[in-house]
Amino acid sequence: xxxIELTCLFRAPNGARQISKIEGKRMSRNGNRISKLIVALVVxxxxxxxxxxxxxxxxxTFSVKNYNGSYACRxxxxxxxxxxxxxxxxxxxxxxxxxxxxxSLNAFTGFNSAAPASQFCTxxxxxxxxxxxxxxxxxxxxxxxxxxxxxxxxxxxPAAFFIDQDQIALRNLTQNGATIRAELxxxxxxxxxxxxxxxxxxx
Amino acid sequence: xxxxxxxxxxxxxxxxxxxxxLGICVPRASAANPPxxxxxxxxxxxxxxxxxxxxxxxxxIRVTPNGNGTYTDGTLxxxxxxxxxxxxxxxxxxxxxxxxxxLVAPSSSYVVSANGLTVEVQTWKASPGNDPSCxxxxxxxxxxxxxxxxxANVNANGKVQNASISxxxxxxxxxxxxxEDPGDGFCxx
Numbered sequence: 001x002x003x004i005e006l007t008c009l010f011r012a013p014n015g016a017r018q019i020s021k022i023e024g025k026r027m028s029r030n031g032n033r034i035s036k037l038i039v040a041l042v043v044x045x046x047x048x049x050x051x052x053x054x055x056x057x058x059x060x061t062f063s064v065k066n067y068n069g070s071y072a073c074r075x076x077x078x079x080x081x082x083x084x085x086x087x088x089x090x091x092x093x094x095x096x097x098x099x100x101x102x103x104s105l106n107a108f109t110g111f112n113s114a115a116p117a118s119q120f121c122t123x124x125x126x127x128x129x130x131x132x133x134x135x136x137x138x139x140x141x142x143x144x145x146x147x148x149x150x151x152x153x154x155x156x157x158p159a160a161f162f163i164d165q166d167q168i169a170l171r172n173l174t175q176n177g178a179t180i181r182a183e184l185x186x187x188x189x190x191x192x193x194x195x196x197x198x199x200x201x202x203x
Numbered sequence: 204x205x206x207x208x209x210x211x212x213x214x215x216x217x218x219x220x221x222x223x224x225l226g227i228c229v230p231r232a233s234a235a236n237p238p239x240x241x242x243x244x245x246x247x248x249x250x251x252x253x254x255x256x257x258x259x260x261x262x263x264i265r266v267t268p269n270g271n272g273t274y275t276d277g278t279l280x281x282x283x284x285x286x287x288x289x290x291x292x293x294x295x296x297x298x299x300x301x302x303x304x305x306l307v308a309p310s311s312s313y314v315v316s317a318n319g320l321t322v323e324v325q326t327w328k329a330s331p332g333n334d335p336s337c338x339x340x341x342x343x344x345x346x347x348x349x350x351x352x353x354x355a356n357v358n359a360n361g362k363v364q365n366a367s368i369s370x371x372x373x374x375x376x377x378x379x380x381x382x383e384d385p386g387d388g389f390c391x392x
Contacts, residue, residue, distance in 0.1 A: 141297030
């Protein structure tokens with residue numbers, strides 16, 4: 001559009017041949033620019049597709065770097081009587097950024113018709129007292145220190161800080177280098193002192 | 204000259220666009236393949252989550268079937284306090300609160316049937332650092348047999364992505380407690 005408008009300005013006094021020459025030069029120059037732009041865009045697009053780490057990349061040697069980002073987890077222990085879900089963020093360096101664990105209050109007292117939020121017990125991760133390790137085969141351990149929310153029902157258990165430990169195994173499928181899923185054997189979920197199991201899914 | 208450049212640019216754009224579309228749209232990771240299966244479909248590295256006795260006994264497992272009916276290696280880890288002798292101790296490291304076992308590859312094997320049903324026999328040896336209350340510790344072995352079923356969602360190399368397990372004698376509890384419930388679980392590539 002701009003090309004057409006600009007070429008129209010040169011039409012009046014100089015004769016048809018000269019106009020045609022100027023138009024030709026301008027067309028050629030603009031054509032060059034556009035083709036360069038197209039080339040740049042195509043090269044950029046192809047590089048993005050080829051080089052950006054994608055879902056489905058497989059890891060063969062593991063480290064703490066492969067457990068990184070936000071994970072949603074579910075746990076059950078004591079023959080699946082106690083259950084909980086959590087969201088936490090291993091930082092790819094053996095520590096955690098944040099974490100929240102929510103367990104059903106119903107395991108400790110009778111269910112009632114109060115608001116759903118009051119039917120659960122919430123715990124917050126203490127990153128400074130929590131850590132994990134991953135060996136080269138993708139197996140590892142984690143220690144998670146949880147502090148109960150001050151808003152918890154007095155019937156929630158435990159009422160104080162507790163330590164949970166897990167044995168973890170990472171899937172080798174990764175997204176941006178982080179595993180998409182980890183399997184867990186859990187020890188001391190909710191400070192009950194019995195084994196459990198669970199799964200964490202990334203993303 | 205100008206016309207040629209335009210044609211070249213258009214051609215390049217069309218080819219680039221096609222490349223982009225292929226890169227974005229074509230599924231890369233997996234394809235659903237029907238049976239028949241063979242040992243070669245169960246290959247490389249799998250992690251498993253297995254429980255028994257109404258999920259009281261739990262273990263995470265890493266095994267590396269080699270595609271020809273045997274394994275390269277494997278590790279099984281379970282909480283120590285499952286075995287009723289040593290309670291969970293938050294002052295101990297996660298490693299000390301666990302029992303570990305290594306797969307004895309020469310004594311372990313699997314056979315995949317054409318329909319994907321697979322029999323595994325795995326011999327596990329207790330790690331030297333295990334607490335004596337861990338089953339078969341120190342340095343004893345136990346045999347665990349699994350019936351597994353391979354799912355048809357194989358990857359581009361024909362390897363199965365996940366499988367379901369029915370387990371016999373997880374952590375040797377089927378021998379120690381004759382009435383122990385069998386285990387179950389799943390494995391992911």
